[in-house]
Amino acid sequence: MTRWIDIAALDDIPPRGARTVKTAQGCVAVFRTFDDRVFALDDRCPHKGGPLSEGIVHGHAVTCPLHAWVFSLETGRALGEDDGSVATYPARVEQGRVLIDATRLQTWRVA
Numbered sequence: 001m002t003r004w005i006d007i008a009a010l011d012d013i014p015p016r017g018a019r020t021v022k023t024a025q026g027c028v029a030v031f032r033t034f035d036d037r038v039f040a041l042d043d044r045c046p047h048k049g050g051p052l053s054e055g056i057v058h059g060h061a062v063t064c065p066l067h068a069w070v071f072s073l074e075t076g077r078a079l080g081e082d083d084g085s086v087a088t089y090p091a092r093v094e095q096g097r098v099l100i101d102a103t104r105l106q107t108w109r110v111a
Contacts (some may be wrong), residue, residue, distance in 0.1 A: 004099040020051040027090055029053035030098060031073055033060055039073035040089035040100050047084060
């Protein structure tokens with residue numbers, strides 16, 4: 001059963017920017033793209049642990065700020081890398097609010 005949690009207004013996330021949600025399992029980065037779509041991924045790059053929420057959002061991808069790995073916001077896969085991916089979480093916008101599926105998240109708070 002999906003349990004949606006309201007984490008912010010869409011306008012609280014800048015276009016091509018991100019916010020983080022702290023969970024018991026670590027931080028989740030919630031991204032807003034140029035076309036106002038939202039995506040949620042683990043905030044830690046598997047390569048060197050860089051905070052993806054501080055990366056550059058372009059199209060439907062984000063570039064890690066530490067070593068320039070590029071991740072698909074849709075799939076979590078590192079583009080052009082054989083062994084890189086991050087977990088993704090369902091996210092959506094409803095009536096101007098950003099919702100994230102909290103089924104896999106235990107304890108959370110918006111950072």
